Amino acid sequence: MKLFWVTLLIIVAVGTAYGANVAQGANARQSSTWKKMYTADQAVDGNTGKVFFQDTCTHTNCKDKNPHWTVCLGEKHTINSVTIHNPDKAHGRLKNIKIEVFETDPSKPGAVAQPCATIGSTPVAAGIAVTVTCPINTRGQYIRISKTVTSWHNYKCDALLLCEVDVDGTPYADCPKGFQRNQDSCYLFADDSVESWFEARIACQTMGADLVVIDSQSENDFIRSVLDAGDQNCKYIP
Structure with missing residues (x-):
């Protein structure tokens, strides 16, 4: 037979387990930095505390009309979910958010965005963490969080604030010759x-x-x- x-x-x-936070310690940048203090790397330093003036958080400039934050994982991953730790001083700013995944640097021409998730016009409560799930087979090495709308009507500064960003992902590699991939x-x-x-x-x-x-x-x-x-x-x- x-x-x-x-x-x-x-x-x-x-050394990388399934479901690990692959963003911690990765290279991060943002469109601007308020007071040159609240830099992009503070959202991937492992501190998930949400007290803005005590823990480490990011903050873009108040006059930034296209505030966004990007992390580079260094290699291609399958992105399962993204968790944003919202500071206690968010004051309703974590809204009108889109989260996208890119295989190439989104700041350069030709980069193609893969939608992961959005946060609508209802603000996320201050001082909590919110997790959004990406569609199956969302893959890339850059994750960008950006505000789609900014407004000065309800409060003075509609910036992007992040105390920590966790990215649940698994490394993605090409299959050996003759093998077929499934997830x-x-x-x-x-x-x-x-x-x-x-x-x-x-x-x-x-x-x-x-x-x-x-x-x-x-x-x-x-x-x-x-x-x-x-x-x-x-x-x-x-």
Whole structure:
């Protein structure tokens, strides 16, 4: 009998766990800085405290008509969610926000924005953290937070203030030749002749991978779609 086996290669960087905050310590910049004190790097220094005059927070200039803040992760990631820690002195400023992901530097021509999420015209309460989820397969290395509307009607300074920005992401890498990607994993559908489950697993492990263990409906649907498209006589999936 010819056994059909599926090997799984999970692409993760050594030391980076799934769901980790990949923005901490990364390079950040913003469109302007109020009083030259509240710099962009203070939103990725690991301090999630929200007391503006005690903790470390960012603040753009009051007259900045297009306030935005950008972090560069250094390499391409799948972005799952973004958490903004809103300072206690926000005074209703965290509203009319868009969060975008870019593969290339958004300050340079040709950069294409991938929408992650928005915060509407209702302000986020001061002194809390708000988490927004990006669409599946949102990938890039730059995350930009910007205000889409600024107003001086209700308060004197409609700046962008951030006490900390957490980015939940996983490193993204190209799959080896012959593998197929599904989300952040790579799959090889092999039809080599093997005698047992143990032989199949050894073959996988020699490639730095392992036999697939299906642990979600989306993964099951992906594997089923590939198998249904083939004409294998026997499918061996543990």
